[in-house]
Amino acid sequence: APAPAPGVGRGRARRGTVAVRAEADTAAAGSGINPAIRKEEAKVVDTVLAGELSKPLTPYCRCWRSGTFPLCDGSHVKHNKATGDNVGPLLVKK
């Protein structure tokens, strides 16, 4: 595993509610990309069971701004306009 940047806290060493709040603040203010989704989790991982998808094509969020995360709800459009970014969803086809 790569060494953390000097002077930067290691997430693993921080525990409990206060530490989690501090991490969320850091991510929102600095170069984190997830401002608000499931910040109580050390790492947000989701699993798609492709065989059980109801629609032929399902968009999954990669912008961390969706109100229906892990699904994409189109919020990447607002994010891209506001920041000049170019992110979009991952489309999973059955």
Add this chain to the structure above:
Amino acid sequence: APAPAPGVGRGRARRGTVAVRAEADTAAAGSGINPAIRKEEAKVVDTVLAGELSKPLTPYCRCWRSGTFPLCDGSHVKHNKATGDNVGPLLVKK
């Protein structure tokens, strides 16, 4: 579609190499989340054909730091340690 924030440029109005560079710089310096991947594209969208996946479980990147994007190469670990963020991949199961 939501109105762009006041004073913020609209990506669609900018064309050509210089404009694309400007957008990439904005995203890297500001609140964009994709610093470098396929910045020549207006929106980075990828499609997974679930039926054609070679492995039973395939991780897809949501941190925009992977060297094998759209696949996850574990770069989210370094990003999370450096920023206090908590992002991780989308796992697609056959």
